[in-house]
Amino acid sequence: MDPEGRLKRLDEFTLADLESVRLILRGDSVIDWHRLNLTTEDEARDLLIAQEMHPDEPGDRARMESVKNEAISYLRRHFEYPIPKPVEKASVEEMLMLASGQGHRQMCACTILKCMHIIHHLDGRELLFVLPLSDQEVFHVVEEKVYRVIGSMLAGGFPITEFIGGRKNKDSLYTKLLSKQETVAAQIFDKLRFRIVTRTRGDVFPVLQYLTKRLFPFNYVMPGQSINSIFHFKQYTQQNPHLRPMLPEMQAGRDDDLTPSDNRFSDENYRILHFVVDMPVRLPRKIMDRAPSSAWPLGSIIFVICEFQVIDRETEEANEQGEASHAKYKERQKKAVMRRLQLGMREMKVPPPSRRKRG
Numbered sequence: 001m002d003p004e005g006r007l008k009r010l011d012e013f014t015l016a017d018l019e020s021v022r023l024i025l026r027g028d029s030v031i032d033w034h035r036l037n038l039t040t041e042d043e044a045r046d047l048l049i050a051q052e053m054h055p056d057e058p059g060d061r062a063r064m065e066s067v068k069n070e071a072i073s074y075l076r077r078h079f080e081y082p083i084p085k086p087v088e089k090a091s092v093e094e095m096l097m098l099a100s101g102q103g104h105r106q107m108c109a110c111t112i113l114k115c116m117h118i119i120h121h122l123d124g125r126e127l128l129f130v131l132p133l134s135d136q137e138v139f140h141v142v143e144e145k146v147y148r149v150i151g152s153m154l155a156g157g158f159p160i161t162e163f164i165g166g167r168k169n170k171d172s173l174y175t176k177l178l179s180k181q182e183t184v185a186a187q188i189f190d191k192l193r194f195r196i197v198t199r200t201r202g203d204v205f206p207v208l209q210y211l212t213k214r215l216f217p218f219n220y221v222m223p224g225q226s227i228n229s230i231f232h233f234k235q236y237t238q239q240n241p242h243l244r245p246m247l248p249e250m251q252a253g254r255d256d257d258l259t260p261s262d263n264r265f266s267d268e269n270y271r272i273l274h275f276v277v278d279m280p281v282r283l284p285r286k287i288m289d290r291a292p293s294s295a296w297p298l299g300s301i302i303f304v305i306c307e308f309q310v311i312d313r314e315t316e317e318a319n320e321q322g323e324a325s326h327a328k329y330k331e332r333q334k335k336a337v338m339r340r341l342q343l344g345m346r347e348m349k350v351p352p353p354s355r356r357k358r359g
Contacts, residue, residue, distance in 0.1 A: 007206040011242040016245050018211045018237070020218035024208055024275050025233060026252075026259060027226030030219040034251055036109075044096040050217035051120070052301045053281040055093065063085060063299045064092045068122075071115035083108050100182075117219055119303075124280065127298040131283075131291055137169055137249045139192055141281050146194055148213045153207075159199035160207070161313050167192055178340065188343045193307040199280040201230070201312040203272065208310060218275045220303070221316060225276035230315060232256045270319055273310045302327050 016037040023030070038044050045055055054060045071086060075081035087108045090098060090108040098109035098134065130136070145164065150163050170358050198204050212218045234256040311319075 005156060007210055010205060010240050013243060015246050015249055017249055018243060020212045021205050021208050022233060023218050024221050025226060025228040025231060027224050028252060029223040035110060036096060038096055038100040041093055046213055050213060052280045055068040063100040067116050067120050068092060069121050071112050074115055093160045123298040124301050124303040125296055128302040128311055130295050138304055141198060141280060142192055145281055160196055161195035164195040193310045197316050198312045204310055204312055217277045220278045220280060222276040222278055226259055227272060227274040229271045230273050271315050275308055277306050279306050279310060
């Protein structure tokens, strides 16, 4: 991690940085990766810290070893997977470096880390369910973490012109669910949402890279939930002489496709970078003291779904013009909800105005 706490310039990006940003843009899954691209042990420690793990604390060290051992046991139980002793005995930091190397040990380390990723996440999810915590208490812990990191960025003069964070109120939740075909509360990912507006478009990649180091690890960006209607990735990176040589080395995502929103209420001219994170959050001791004994083997890290929007100021201003504006979006959504409430399936039989034949 940069000891100065500053943004990396694009000409300082590593391949690991670029792949992390690309994962955010595409909403890919690290389970489909075949390698890491860390270059130093400090980078490995930074990745663990981003997971809310503290490598120098005995409790966290024991927790990491427990997850690693469970991953190895799972692979042997179900697949009779052969694991070389040096890989089995490696610390988690060493495992991360092995996964960034070459050969059979590299593949084994990657395989183990993917299983660890899933095991740690499931344990964190289970911990959230067994603790006597309300949504409001959980949201407060998440907000403390986000506001601390973003606050330090603002205080440090980072190129952020606006930051908005908040919880979706109940009326907004009602309207959103009524407007969706799948009216299930579990489908809502933006009960907690945060919006960052950068000074220029060129600031977006550095801000994303910083967030993956200080706020959320790239591997817990939710697959399939990213919307990118701003960056043609290949074209954008080819324009930078430092990033261009990295393109052939990337394991995925060298295309130029956007991933636009499928929200039927958004105007076609609306542009945004939107993604969902299952954010790891370390619970304070005062909360863990209330936990039942069955919770302690699960560690002290929970996962909470949050929505992020990152956009540059120029694009933000363009979005507020005409049909792309938020006010127009809400107007279209409310009209659709009222039609659905009053007419239900009957409205499906009426073609939209643009397709009706004029008499």
